[in-house]
Amino acid sequence: MSALGGTVNFLSRTDPRLKVLILVLWSFLLAFVQSRAAAWVGLVGSGVLYAFSGPQSLIKGLSRLLAINSFLIFIWLTLPFSFSTPGTEIYRLGWLALTQEGLDFSLILSLKALAITLGALAITSSSGVFELLAGAKGLGAPEKLVALCQLMTRYISVIGQQYARSRQAMRVRGFQPRTNLHTLRSYANLAGILLVRGLDRAERVRSAMLCRGYNGRFWAKTDFRLKFLDLGLAYLTLALGLWVTILDAA
Amino acid sequence: MTPPEILIKVTDLVFGYPGRPLVIDGLDFELGSDELVGLTGHNGCGKTTLLEIIMGLRKPQAGTVEILGKKCTEEKHFRPLRPKMGFVFQDANDQLFCPTVADDLAFGPLNLGASRQEADQVAQKVLDNLGLPDFGPRVTYDLSGGEKKLVALGTALALSPRLLILDEPTNFLDREAVARLEEILRQLQLPGVIVSHDVGFLDKMVKRRYWLEKGRLTAV
Ligand SMILES: Nc1ncnc2c1ncn2[C@@H]1O[C@H](COP(=O)(O)OP(=O)(O)OP(=O)(O)O)[C@@H](O)[C@H]1O
Numbered sequence A: 001m002s003a004l005g006g007t008v009n010f011l012s013r014t015d016p017r018l019k020v021l022i023l024v025l026w027s028f029l030l031a032f033v034q035s036r037a038a039a040w041v042g043l044v045g046s047g048v049l050y051a052f053s054g055p056q057s058l059i060k061g062l063s064r065l066l067a068i069n070s071f072l073i074f075i076w077l078t079l080p081f082s083f084s085t086p087g088t089e090i091y092r093l094g095w096l097a098l099t100q101e102g103l104d105f106s107l108i109l110s111l112k113a114l115a116i117t118l119g120a121l122a123i124t125s126s127s128g129v130f131e132l133l134a135g136a137k138g139l140g141a142p143e144k145l146v147a148l149c150q151l152m153t154r155y156i157s158v159i160g161q162q163y164a165r166s167r168q169a170m171r172v173r174g175f176q177p178r179t180n181l182h183t184l185r186s187y188a189n190l191a192g193i194l195l196v197r198g199l200d201r202a203e204r205v206r207s208a209m210l211c212r213g214y215n216g217r218f219w220a221k222t223d224f225r226l227k228f229l230d231l232g233l234a235y236l237t238l239a240l241g242l243w244v245t246i247l248d249a250a
Numbered sequence B: 001m002t003p004p005e006i007l008i009k010v011t012d013l014v015f016g017y018p019g020r021p022l023v024i025d026g027l028d029f030e031l032g033s034d035e036l037v038g039l040t041g042h043n044g045c046g047k048t049t050l051l052e053i054i055m056g057l058r059k060p061q062a063g064t065v066e067i068l069g070k071k072c073t074e075e076k077h078f079r080p081l082r083p084k085m086g087f088v089f090q091d092a093n094d095q096l097f098c099p100t101v102a103d104d105l106a107f108g109p110l111n112l113g114a115s116r117q118e119a120d121q122v123a124q125k126v127l128d129n130l131g132l133p134d135f136g137p138r139v140t141y142d143l144s145g146g147e148k149k150l151v152a153l154g155t156a157l158a159l160s161p162r163l164l165i166l167d168e169p170t171n172f173l174d175r176e177a178v179a180r181l182e183e184i185l186r187q188l189q190l191p192g193v194i195v196s197h198d199v200g201f202l203d204k205m206v207k208r209r210y211w212l213e214k215g216r217l218t219a220v
């Protein structure tokens, strides 16, 4: 089961260390892809991984994917027109020239971005943050870094709640954001109180840890064992990775 | 029966936050191993501060703190003694910092040198005692305020402490949960200090109550 209580599926039952490894290697591989065919296969591969991350609503997945990739709009608005090396011109509007090279480049970039985020989505949505962090630690990531990420994920919601509560408290007293000094000052106060409380809390959390015999060591579950299922996932991604590499080299 | 031992002894304690009037001003206090005492006082009178000094989390400007018969002046004196005093913070969010309830309960025992397996066993036993047997895999930030409070108590109990120091344990608890807490504390039979504004709860749990005002304690 994933740490966040998600559904049980193929990806969620595999070893978190393997998933972290796949996440890193797959993203790197895709980032270096140059050819259009390889980028397409990469996207398909990420789609396969995503399909294995269990029964998920397609619409939710798509909307998440598009939200993360909304910056692509700007690439499409600028890149196809802004190729400095004179390429094959397709269309000209005054001084704006649309080139084949520009279009190709934008397409590959978009495919890569979509493939990387979809792959990451598949891995992260099928396992809790803490599980992945434990996996990273199992792979030898520095203990302090893992502890830092762990505490951050734990307290981000607490800070979020505090922010929401402060906003509510402002609203029930008739606060309405306008473009004036009062609004600015109120927001500054809000930011300030969140910072101060965060610092305060960090101190108290440390105290609480000291009270329970904390001596600098952080404990996360790391007694993983590779299973048959993991082998399957490893082979699958290896095959996908090879396919992408070969296509890209050709 | 062995004669009661002095678990906590503070004398002539003085403490003030920088730039503010003294919060603790010449305070004396003693806790025997046969007593669970209550501590009350107005908001902001310094109850939490006093507990933090006893735990060695704040350094008093004057006075002495003796825990389990040992004089404590520095961090290194307090360090090994803290797990023996099960301290539960006023705000459970400060206490629960691990991803899951099971992880949090296992944290203390692991620090004390238990194996992962032993620690998990302790965690489960504590959860059973709290009447929350299947809370182990729950994510700590999803718990309700009352559930957090009970689990926070659990993290202290997982250390098998000699005494308990509870800062407003009944906050956020409904009547049923308070009843469960009373039952748990009664079964534990541990000595300690309970800070609470809930007079009904204190009357049931403790024989003696202290009132903190103007930096000193008076028995009520
Ligand atoms: N970190 C701090 N810095 C400065 N002043 C503080 C700090 N913590 C507490 N105080 C002040 O010290 C006094 C005692 O605070 P303390 O938290 O000990 O009170 P308390 O008796 O626990 O109150 P409550 O019943 O509200 O929990 C209060 O006046 C408070 O404003």
Ligand SMILES: [Mg+2]
Pocket: B047, B048, B049, B090, B167
């Ligand atoms: Mg207090």
